[in-house]
Amino acid sequence: MFIATITLATPIVPTHFTHLSVEDGLSQITVSDIVEDNIGFMWFSTQNGVNRFDGYNFVQYKKDKNLDGSGPIGDFVYKLAVNRDSGDIWAASSSGISRYEHKSDRFFHYPLIDSKGQQHHFVATVVYDRTGQLWAGTNLGLFKFQETTNSFVHIKFSNNINFRVQDIQQDINGVIWLATNQGLYGFKEDEPLYTVADLKNVEVTDIELIDQHKIWFSTNGKGIYVKDDTADLEHIIRPLKTLSLELSRRAISSIKQLRNGDIWISTLDGLTITRLELNSVTTNLKHNTDTSSLLSASHMTRTYESRSGLIWQGTWTSGFSKFDPNGLQFKTLNAGDSKTTRGMANDANGNIWFGTPEGLWKRDIKGKITGPWNFKNPLDGPSILEENSIMSIAYANTNNKIWVGTRSGLAYLTENQKYLKYVTNIHGSMIYTLSTDDIGNVWVGDFNNGLFYVDGTTHQVLNHWQMGSITKILVDTGGFAWAGTMEGLIRVNKHTGELLNLYSPDRKPSQRSPRVVTWISKSQQDHYWIGAQGSGIMTLDFDEQQQEFTFQQVAPKSHLSTLSIGGIEQDIHGNVWASTTEGVAKLDPTSRGEPEYFSGKNGAKNEGYYINSSLTNIDGEILFGSPTGITFFQPSDVAQSDWRPPIVFTQLSILGNPISVQQTDDQIFPLKSPIYQAKEVTLQPEDNVFSIEFSALDLSAPKRNQYAFKLEGFDSTWNTVIPGNRVATYTNLDDGSYTLLVKGTNKDGVWSDNIGQIVITVVPPWWLTTWAKTIWIITVLALLISAYRRRVYALKEQSHLLSIQVEERTAELETMNKKLLTLSSIDDLTGLRNRRDYRSNALQESSRFERGGEPFCILLVDIDFFKQVNDVNGHACGDKVLVETGKLMDSLIRQQDLLARWGGEEFIMMIVETQIQQGQKIAEKIRLAIYQNIVEFEGQDIHVSVTIGVSQILPTEKLDDCINRADKNLYLGKENGRNKVITDTKL
Incomplete structure (x- = not known):
């Protein structure tokens, strides 16, 4: 026997990536760098310009061929750097360096002239150091940006070394480190360049500042080297030996430490995820051509973590991938070399006992794993592998004995034992399920030989019942037990030996159990949970006085009713969690709502879970056993996202035409800045149809975001829209000022406190402007006064006769108008409208x-x-x-x-x-x-x-x-x- 004690630092490993590439709107397949701007847009540099992404659409900025600021100066953009004060983005490219200015939506280009007057076109990197200083590395040297002159100055070293600078970082002592194609160099301002001898003529590809004052340097084929951040310039830089020899020989593209401490290493042959701790679990992810491949390509380029916690992974040949670790609410526990886990039990101290083909393991309440326990002297016949292949486990509180069912029989482990020991009179049987009662005896479910009731001290068989293959045993009160079998649910009376099969065909359908029962347990509501094969979950109510059993399907119209159940656990809030053939399901038994389903995207197992491998620990933790390890989680951790995304406006269209701030002719344009930064849109009278598109920047699952908008001054209620139609359109608004309000949710439907708003000003036509109205009023008043004076004069001249004629004529006109109105609008027979x-x-x-x-x-x-x-x-x-x-x-x-x-x-x-x-x-x-x-x-x-x-x-x-x-x-x-x-x- 070998007993190992393992306390592992385990990084979060993706179980699902969302891949996006050119078919989704990306300008080119190679993503060399990724950043997030101050607004919340994601930016991706490629071999065909840069791309801005709002979760739904890409805006492509390609090479500025006309030098009008429409894109970066070069096609292939290698690196991006964000100015956290202004939000502007620097782009290092194959033809120079450019700055994207947010407020104008334009690129500005900067020449890099060295001390000899030669211009450097190939710019490999651009970086802000710890102090906020901007550096640019080219194929022949280093440049520093000066804010005062808005230009770059060349840094000339006395030894006249020419190298391609691929990354730049500053340590805590102010040393600037340069990763180059000829080695690693460091310098302080106004001091000579220092060459790291161990990496001379070695291509250094990336530099990452790691917590606990470490700096990691990645190389092409020489692994990773480490230096203490607090050490001086000439401190020894040592190779990192905790990673595999295979990784050390790979070409490493980049290193990224996430906020939780996990370290992602991008290589030309996949992705490695580890932590700084010496005993960290290291996971190597590789691409394969199988459709189940987690990675979309082999050559990984760069990792980025956005403010919402999303992880973005660039590739050389397949665009980029994103992973939401916040959605990974289910974790995996493994021990030993085999991931297969069957049988689980917890003892009074909260220790979890579980079985693998290697033997019996224990995980204590703090997460430390001990094991495996196995057999000292295998009996003749079965192989060691068969004997150690554990199928079920039970814990007896009365004597602290661990009962273990294997493919070869019943065994046990006591506190003083170093090895598992077989119960000799139940040997050669495949023990599928176990349960103990309150006096320490054990109920044994044999897959082929029925049900045994065994004395927990003497190990004598007290009773034996022949029945079909047993999947689950529940010890009940009053000397009764329940056996879930392949031939129905059976109630066992240990005193009389009587069996009652509730699958009997002469029972009413509502009183008949499923044929294949995979689970039975007592609910908090004093009925029983029944798991079945292919028909989900049922409840069983037992009227002891009437001796009536009533089965009822849970969520009969849901997808859950078509699944096979492995185990059922109920948390402290009454929610039911079930392991299924497709992952984990959750339902609220007090409501009739659709169950929630969790798969590989959330960390659960897409391949499903074992029958009778389920438990709830004393701290509320729920565990399910599967062919690839134990899924464990705290129900309270499976919660809605707390990310409240900002709401941004992404496109303005007038009369169906997109409007850009970059237009430069003499017309009056609606936007003074890009729509995502604009505070106001000004519309002319002829702009009688306009649309504004918007987005909530929760990019984890944008198709699940919800939206509502309202135009204050026009709409009395909110208008809801679906993610595929995130547009507010209005026509023929009266002149005046309005405010468009937009609100959105995150992926879990939680409305964000960040409400987007923009003022819409509709300019009146010239004849309704204030000055025009003034002229109209003066003119009308003058005409009225003139007409009045002429009328008074005429009345005085014509006296009474003219007055009578006017009255008669007026009466005639009124009569004629009424007749005309009637004829034009009224049906003369019915008196209704015509x-x-x-x-x-x-x-x-x-x-x-x-x-x-x-x-x-x-x-x-x-x-x-x-x-x-x-x-x-x-x-x-x-x-x-x-x-x-x-x-x-x-x-x-x-x-x-x-x-x-x-x-x-x-x-x-x-x-x-x-x-x-x-x-x-x-x-x-x-x-x-x-x-x-x-x-x-x-x-x-x-x-x-x-x-x-x-x-x-x-x-x-x-x-x-x-x-x-x-x-x-x-x-x-x-x-x-x-x-x-x-x-x-x-x-």
């Missing part, structure tokens, strides 16, 4: 809907068999039917609704601010009222009915389209017997 007046008012309501108003419904009404009314009773009768039907309909609608005679015996109605369901109800009320109405004509009772077609305006539809659909529905009603209401089938 077709012309209806269209005029209906078009106004349709325009209001297009600007974001409530929908309306169109009702086309036709009097059934009206020709027969005319033919039998005469046209006078028909006219009376039309008049009374019109009056009746007018009495049944609201004042704001529109009713008109459409033509002949047809009427049309617009029911405003009404959805199709309410429109149908109104139509039905009208149809029934007309059908029950009696029209009296010359002593006769005339009965009529109507057929009504109903439609609701659609967002992309014009008024005539909506009327045509109502007309089609009307004729459909006539074809189906009349006296009907036919509703639009589109809604």
Whole structure:
């Protein structure tokens, strides 16, 4: 036996990356550097310029061929550096160095002239040191930026060494370290250049400041070298020996230490993740052509951690990948060389006992792992591997004995034992599940030979029941136990030996267990949780007096009901956690909501979990065993993200055309700065359609972000939109000042406190400006005064006769106007609106809907068999039917609704601010009222009915389209017997 005590510093290892490349909008596949600006945008340098990313779209800045500031000076941009004060971004490229200025959305280019007057074009790196000083490294030397002159000066060394500077860092003593293609160099201002002898003529690729005052230097083929940050210039730099020999021989691109202390090492052959501690677990991730490959490429370039905690990984051939460690809320525990973990138990001290093919292991409450315990002398027959392959574990509180079920029988471990010891009378059996009772005896579930009840002290078999393969045992009160088997759920009476199989076919369906029961445990609500194969979770309620068992499916319509269950645990808040064949599921048994599912993206196991390998520790920690280790987590840690993303505006469009601040002609433009920095947008009268796009900068899962916007001064409520349509569009706003407010959520639906806002100013047309209005008022007043004086003079001249003539003429004009108005807007038979007046008012309501108003419904009404009314009773009768039907309909609608005679015996109605369901109800009320109405004509009772077609305006539809659909529905009603209401089938 070998007992190892392991306390490991374990870094967070990704289980899932999201990959993005040229097919997603990136300008080129090689991502050489990654930074986050002050706003929250991500920037990526490539061989074809730089890219700005808002989580949804890339803005590409390619080589500035016309020297108009549209992009960096070179195609291949190697490094980026952010000025944390101004937010400007420096780009080192194959043709020089450029500065992106946020406020103008332009690039400015800077020449690098050395002391000999020669210009350096190839710039490999640009870096801010600890003091905020900017440095640029070229293929032939080093340059320093001077704020006072807004230019770079050449740093000349006395030994005239020419090298390509690939990275620059400053240590705590003020030493500037240069990683070059010829070795590692260091210097202080105004002092000679120091050459590190151990790395002379070795290509040094990157420098990283590590916590605890360490500096790491990566090389091409010579591994990593380390120096104490506090040491002087000539302090010995030593190779890092804690990493593998294989890594030391690789070409290392870069090193990045994350805020949690994890160190990511990018190489030409994958990614290595470790920590500074000597006993750290080191994980090597490599790319393969399998679709399950975690990495998208072999050649890793650079790692970056954004403020939200996202990890961004650049590659040479496949764009970049992102990983959200905050989403990795489930951790993995392994011990020994094998990851397979079956069987778990916890003792009274909170120690976790678990089994692997190597034997029995213990993890204490502080995380220290001890083991493995195995067998000293294997019995003849089974191999060592078979004997040590543990299937189940149970802990007996009464005597602190650990019971172990293996593929070869039942074994145990006591406090003083160094080896596991078999119970000889239960040997040669595959023990699949174990459970102990309150007197220290053990229930043994054999996969092939049924159920055993064994004395915990003498190891004598007290009882034995033959039954199907047993998957789970629950010891209950009153001398009863439950056995989940491949042939149903069985209740065992240890006193009488009686078995009751609840899968019996003669039981009612609601009282019948699943056939394959994988789990049973007691719930906090005093019923039982049942896990099944392929049918999720059930509850079992037992009425002891009536001896009735009732099974009920949990979340029967959810995806959970199709999964196989490994184990079920309930946390202190009552939430249920289940290991499944696809990962981990969580549900709230007090609600009927959809369960939550956790997969490899969250750190759970996509390949699923073992049956009967589950427990909750004394501190509330939940553990599930799987073929690749133990998943463990605190339920309280599986929480919503606390990141509150900033809201930014990303695009302004007017009349469908994107607007940029870079336009330079003499027109008046809406933006004085880029839209993401602008405080105000100014629109001219002709800019009557505009759109503003926005984004919440939670880039972990942007498709899950939610949005709402409101234009203060126009909208009374918030408008919600989906991530794929993050645009606020407005048309024909009145002149004045408005404020567009936008709010968004993070990936977990938590609304951010950061609300984006921008002022929208609509300039009035010139004839409505203040000076124009003043001129209009003065002119009108002058005309009025002049007209008044002439009128007074005329009245005095014409006296009483003229006054009478005026009055008569005025009366005639009023009469004529009334007649004209009536003729133009009123149907002369029914007194209702005519077709012309209806269209005029209906078009106004349709325009209001297009600007974001409530929908309306169109009702086309036709009097059934009206020709027969005319033919039998005469046209006078028909006219009376039309008049009374019109009056009746007018009495049944609201004042704001529109009713008109459409033509002949047809009427049309617009029911405003009404959805199709309410429109149908109104139509039905009208149809029934007309059908029950009696029209009296010359002593006769005339009965009529109507057929009504109903439609609701659609967002992309014009008024005539909506009327045509109502007309089609009307004729459909006539074809189906009349006296009907036919509703639009589109809604």
